[in-house]
Structures are given as C-alpha cells and as structure tokens.
Amino acid sequence: MKINLRPIAAFASLLALASCGGDPSTKLDTPTSGTINISVDESFQPIIESEINTFEGIYKYANVNAAYKPEGQVVKDLLNDSTKIAVLSRELTEEENAVFKKNNRVARVTKIAIDAVALITNRQNPDSLLTMDELKQIFNGEVKSWKSLEKDSPLGDITIVFDNNNSSTARYVRDSLIAGNKLPANTFASNSHKALVDYVEENKNALGVIGVNWVSDFDDSTVVGFLNRIKVLGISEDPAPVTTEDYYQPYQAYIAQEAYPLRRFLYIISTEGRTGLGTGFASYVASDKGQRLILKSGLVPATMPVRIISLD
Incomplete structure (x- = not known):
C-alpha cells in the first residue's frame, strides 16, 4: 500500500511554522x-x-x-x-x-x-484680559466688537476662530459657555491648529480658541514658535475684577488649583x-x-x- 506523504509533510510544515511563531501578521x-x-x-x-x-x-x-x-x-x-x-x-x-x-x-x-481650553489673540490686541461674563457675551453673539469691551480699543469687529467645526474646543464652548446654543455668525473654522495660529497672527481682530496643549510645553519648539506669534489671554471668574491678579492664564499651576476656569x-x-x-x-x-x-x-x-x- 502506498501512502501519499504530501498532506502529512504540509501539516508538519505548518506545525513547525507555528512552533517558530508563525506569520507575525496573524499573531x-x-x-x-x-x-x-x-x-x-x-x-x-x-x-x-x-x-x-x-x-x-x-x-x-x-x-x-x-x-x-x-x-x-x-x-x-x-x-x-x-x-x-x-x-x-x-x-x-x-x-x-x-x-x-x-x-x-x-x-x-x-x-x-x-487639560484646559486657551484663548489667543493677535499681539497687537491691547486687551489681554477677559472675564467669564464677557466671554459668554462674545460666544453668545451679544458682544461683537472689541470696542464694546474697551471703548478706547483701536480694533473692530471680533472674529472667533476654532481649529475645526467638529473640534472638542468648539463643543466645549457650546456646552460650557453658551448652554448648547449655536455659535454666532462671526465664528469661523480653520483647517488645523497651525492654520489657526497663522490666522490669529495675521488678523488683529481675531479671537482664537485652542487646546492648551498647543501652547503649554515650553520645551517644545513648535509651542515656543506659536507663543512668539500670538498672545494668550488671562481669564477671571470674578464679574468685577479689581486687579490683574484676579485673572489667570492657563498655566499648569492655575489649572491644578482650579483658578483657571476653562478646564x-x-x-x-x-x-x-x-x-x-x-x-x-x-x-x-x-x-x-x-x-x-x-x-x-x-x-x-x-x-x-x-x-x-x-x-x-
């Protein structure tokens, strides 16, 4: 009687391959x-x-x-x-x-x-401090001009800029600042965080909304480059701040102490x-x-x- 050894040999080869680890893509x-x-x-x-x-x-x-x-x-x-x-x-x-x-x-x-959400402006913007009440008025569309916040401001109408329409920062603003309402008509979206920073740097009326991770690591050359081109705003939860010490930027210590409000x-x-x-x-x-x-x-x-x- 003759025995076909090919199937046996093939099966033995598979066992040997499996014992050696087999095809890495199947592991x-x-x-x-x-x-x-x-x-x-x-x-x-x-x-x-x-x-x-x-x-x-x-x-x-x-x-x-x-x-x-x-x-x-x-x-x-x-x-x-x-x-x-x-x-x-x-x-x-x-x-x-x-x-x-x-x-x-x-x-x-x-x-x-x-984490936190940071607000950035053009370096020519003289206003680097905002209260939470002012922020809510901006994102509700009640305040549309920088002059409405500071009558001596040399700037004009505010342009709100996000990194993307479906971004987490846009969703955060809708959920936390305007109770799920629609963002105002002066709101726009860029295509990336780099494009957002570029826009804010080139447009003096811009108010950018960005994840703090893009402006928080001072050992990151990209972050340092961004910070040299824009200004990070200080925010106060006090509706009537007395001094600049009532405002907080999204620094790590202020986030940890819950002093910075947009966490x-x-x-x-x-x-x-x-x-x-x-x-x-x-x-x-x-x-x-x-x-x-x-x-x-x-x-x-x-x-x-x-x-x-x-x-x-």
Missing part, C-alpha cells in the same frame, strides 16, 4: 507588543505623540499608529469599531454607551490628565475585549512614567500629585 498583540491603530482628538497631538514615542522606545515590539482627527470623527471611529482605542476630552454619552451595549462591547475609561479632563477610552496593546498603552500613560510626561507637557496629571511652589 495577537499583547500589552507590550504588536500593532494597533488609535484615534486621537487632534487637540492633544503634542502630548500623545510624546507618549507614543516613549512607549515604543521602551517596548521595541510595540507599534502604536495614531490618527489625529476632530473630536466628532474620533467618536465615530469608536462607535463603528474602526478603532478600539480613542483619546478624548469627554466621557461617552448614554446614547453612545447604548451602542456599545447593543453590540456586546464595553467601553473602559481611563482619566489621564486635566476639562482628558481620557483614554478602550473597547478592547481582552488585554491587548491598547490596554497596555493606556496603562502606561496612566503610570508614573506616562504621568511625568504629562506633567512636563504643561498639563496636569490625573493620577499623581502636582507640587505647587510659592515664590512669594
């Missing part, structure tokens, strides 16, 4: 190895790029591919399962969680930082069904090493104390 990722695609709110590109570079430097078999997008697109990616890891400045709504529940998916949320949180949201690379990356960002990077970036770490030193 499941682990918390410290493999490849994963994540969606990130573009407001946080500087800090997340730094976290990814450091994480991949420590774990040489880890490859985290980040796509930086407006907040609305990031949420859409998470809901349609085109990504399992997202970085956002808000938690999911009841409706969004219901979508995951319907599809037998669970969203795990890790708070990683306290928000930063989260990593994971829908991984097991402990994979996304979970490993989220754990790293929330760890001591990851939180130190957040501290260095000018944001406030969520899981480690910030030491405030008085110079008085």
Whole structure:
C-alpha cells in the first residue's frame, strides 16, 4: 500500500511554522507588543505623540499608529469599531454607551490628565484680559466688537476662530459657555491648529480658541514658535475684577488649583475585549512614567500629585 506523504509533510510544515511563531501578521498583540491603530482628538497631538514615542522606545515590539482627527470623527471611529482605542476630552454619552451595549462591547475609561481650553489673540490686541461674563457675551453673539469691551480699543469687529467645526474646543464652548446654543455668525473654522495660529497672527481682530496643549510645553519648539506669534489671554471668574491678579492664564499651576476656569479632563477610552496593546498603552500613560510626561507637557496629571511652589 502506498501512502501519499504530501498532506502529512504540509501539516508538519505548518506545525513547525507555528512552533517558530508563525506569520507575525496573524499573531495577537499583547500589552507590550504588536500593532494597533488609535484615534486621537487632534487637540492633544503634542502630548500623545510624546507618549507614543516613549512607549515604543521602551517596548521595541510595540507599534502604536495614531490618527489625529476632530473630536466628532474620533467618536465615530469608536462607535463603528474602526478603532478600539480613542483619546478624548469627554466621557461617552448614554446614547453612545447604548451602542456599545447593543453590540456586546464595553467601553473602559481611563482619566489621564486635566487639560484646559486657551484663548489667543493677535499681539497687537491691547486687551489681554477677559472675564467669564464677557466671554459668554462674545460666544453668545451679544458682544461683537472689541470696542464694546474697551471703548478706547483701536480694533473692530471680533472674529472667533476654532481649529475645526467638529473640534472638542468648539463643543466645549457650546456646552460650557453658551448652554448648547449655536455659535454666532462671526465664528469661523480653520483647517488645523497651525492654520489657526497663522490666522490669529495675521488678523488683529481675531479671537482664537485652542487646546492648551498647543501652547503649554515650553520645551517644545513648535509651542515656543506659536507663543512668539500670538498672545494668550488671562481669564477671571470674578464679574468685577479689581486687579490683574484676579485673572489667570492657563498655566499648569492655575489649572491644578482650579483658578483657571476653562478646564476639562482628558481620557483614554478602550473597547478592547481582552488585554491587548491598547490596554497596555493606556496603562502606561496612566503610570508614573506616562504621568511625568504629562506633567512636563504643561498639563496636569490625573493620577499623581502636582507640587505647587510659592515664590512669594
């Protein structure tokens, strides 16, 4: 009797390949190895790029591919399962969680930082201080001119500029400052944070709204370049401030002390069904090493104390 050895040989080859690790593309990722695609709110590109570079430097078999997008697109990616890891400045709504529940998916949320929204103006703008009441009037459309805020101002009509119509900063302003109402007709969107800074630098009537991460890391050459071209406003919650000391810029200490009013949180949201690379990356960002990077970036770490030193 003759035996066809070809199927046996083929099966033996597959076993040998499997024992050596097999095709890398078919291997499941682990918390410290493999490849994963994540969606990130573009407001946080500087800090997340730094976290990814450091994480991949420590774990040489880890490859985290980040796509930086407006907040609305990031949420859409998470809901349609085109990504399992997202970085956002808000938690999911009841409706969004219901979508995951319907599809037998669970969203795990890790708070990683306290962030803020910064307001920037042209360097020729003499007004560098605004109260929260004035801000609300601007974003409600009640105040449309710089002269309405300061009668001696040499400037004209205010132009409000966001980085994107679907950005987290635009959503933050709608939710926190104007109770969900529409933004006024003098509101525009640029195509990127660089384009936003370019516009504010070139237009003396502009009021830009930007994530503080783009103006907070003084060791980042891009941030330093931005700060040399625009002015960051101080904000006061007091409706009748007495001195300039009643106003606060979005510096790390003022965010940590809750003196700066336009604060928000930063989260990593994971829908991984097991402990994979996304979970490993989220754990790293929330760890001591990851939180130190957040501290260095000018944001406030969520899981480690910030030491405030008085110079008085």
